[in-house]
Amino acid sequence: MHTFSENSTSIYIHWPFCLQKCPYCAYNSYPIRDLIDVDKWKRAYLMCLNRAAQQASGRVLTSIYFGGGTPSLLPAVFVGDILDEIQKLWTLDSNCEISIEMNPGYVTEKVIASFSTAGINRVSIGVQSLTNEGLAVLGRTHTVQDALSVVKTCSKYFKNHSIDLMYAWPTQSIEDLKKELVDIFALDCPHISIYQLIIEPDSVFGSMYSRGEILMPDENTCTDMFDYLQEATDKAGLPSYEVANHAHSGLECRHSISYWKYIDYIGIGPGAHSRLTINRQKYAMVQESNPQKWLNSIIDNQHILEEVTALSLEEQCRETILVGLRMTEGMDVTRLPLPFSSVVDQKAYERLLHEKYLVKNGDVLATTIEGRRRLNALISYLVK
Numbered sequence: 001m002h003t004f005s006e007n008s009t010s011i012y013i014h015w016p017f018c019l020q021k022c023p024y025c026a027y028n029s030y031p032i033r034d035l036i037d038v039d040k041w042k043r044a045y046l047m048c049l050n051r052a053a054q055q056a057s058g059r060v061l062t063s064i065y066f067g068g069g070t071p072s073l074l075p076a077v078f079v080g081d082i083l084d085e086i087q088k089l090w091t092l093d094s095n096c097e098i099s100i101e102m103n104p105g106y107v108t109e110k111v112i113a114s115f116s117t118a119g120i121n122r123v124s125i126g127v128q129s130l131t132n133e134g135l136a137v138l139g140r141t142h143t144v145q146d147a148l149s150v151v152k153t154c155s156k157y158f159k160n161h162s163i164d165l166m167y168a169w170p171t172q173s174i175e176d177l178k179k180e181l182v183d184i185f186a187l188d189c190p191h192i193s194i195y196q197l198i199i200e201p202d203s204v205f206g207s208m209y210s211r212g213e214i215l216m217p218d219e220n221t222c223t224d225m226f227d228y229l230q231e232a233t234d235k236a237g238l239p240s241y242e243v244a245n246h247a248h249s250g251l252e253c254r255h256s257i258s259y260w261k262y263i264d265y266i267g268i269g270p271g272a273h274s275r276l277t278i279n280r281q282k283y284a285m286v287q288e289s290n291p292q293k294w295l296n297s298i299i300d301n302q303h304i305l306e307e308v309t310a311l312s313l314e315e316q317c318r319e320t321i322l323v324g325l326r327m328t329e330g331m332d333v334t335r336l337p338l339p340f341s342s343v344v345d346q347k348a349y350e351r352l353l354h355e356k357y358l359v360k361n362g363d364v365l366a367t368t369i370e371g372r373r374r375l376n377a378l379i380s381y382l383v384k
């Protein structure tokens with residue numbers, strides 16, 4: 001598994017636009033309505049990066065991630081220019097992971113090759129489902145054939161590539177999932193992220209669900225699906241290293257791991273979040289989420305609209321536990337800025353250990369499969 005040092009930091013570049021909004025999505029993403037002035041946007045990202053470099057100089061970057069939205073709609077030269085600027089401003093770790101999210105509907109081999117030339121060394125492909133029924137339910141515009149062909153092409157250019165999938169979508173049964181997994185494993189991807197579809201109130205599915213227009217798999221089916229996924233991915237040589245992430249050994253996503261280990265990160269773009277330690281104080285920062293306001297404030301007023309909060313030690317402990325227990329390997333409780341016993345409910349903690357939702361090995365506390373199955377409830381119960 002990847003290691004990090006005191007001054008390790010990662011960068012997330014958020015591109016907010018997609019061609020259309022998916023019905024399950026509540027991210028800060030917007031369908032493209034007008035022509036985008038790409039040069040203006042690039043200038044804004046470069047200015048933000050320069051400001052971040054003043055706040056966080058001397059860091060060693062362990063990963064850079066272009067997410068969104070659909071950043072694969074960006075010209076590769078845009079991505080390359082951002083990467084050049086980052087390399088002028090910071091030192092990159094020799095194994096720096098540089099990823100981009102890719103929508104299989106809108107990329108050609110030429111585009112994939114151009115991202116590789118621009119410096120990208122990992123892609124995360126938004127396959128979502130390998131069945132046409134699943135893609136239709138999820139409102140995706142690509143086909144299974146598009147996904148298969150993009151995965152194949154990406155495997156030619158990137159040893160390190162991942163596919164994003166969803167399960168427990170409306171109408172999906174456990175038998176459907178089992179069949180789909182056979183096709184997924186046949187792709188031989190070194191990394192898969194597979195998320196349970198959760199109805200977000202602010203999404204189109206959220207409104208449809210409240211009107212009774214979609215039927216979700218029941219809780220028992222979701223639990224059976226989760227359990228089956230753990231078993232099947234293990235057998236396929238893709239063990240879980242986090243609740244929803246599975247990889248061949250050594251190809252776990254370094255960028256995500258840095259979040260779960262609560263390493264500093266810099267988020268750039270509309271609605272992007274950062275966690276940055278400056279003069280020993282950890283700050284939570286979130287940039288203006290409205291793309292036009294974000295852009296105008298930077299270009300017209302040379303000002304980055306951002307909410308900045310100094311995190312108390314208790315808040316830092318809560319956040320560290322919240323992300324750390326997502327990982328199969330668990331977390332070292334001695335890394336918390338306050339004693340572990342002062343931030344958890346002692347009775348709840350003992351019960352969770354006794355009932356085998358948690359396991360403690362020396363200083364390392366981890367969730368068991370039972371614990372990860374009910375992670376959100378477990379954390380609310382555990383942390384004061």
Ligand code: SF4
Nearest residue numbers: 018021022025029069
């Ligand atoms: S899921 Fe991805 S492509 Fe779909 S709307 Fe959200 S950000 Fe855009």
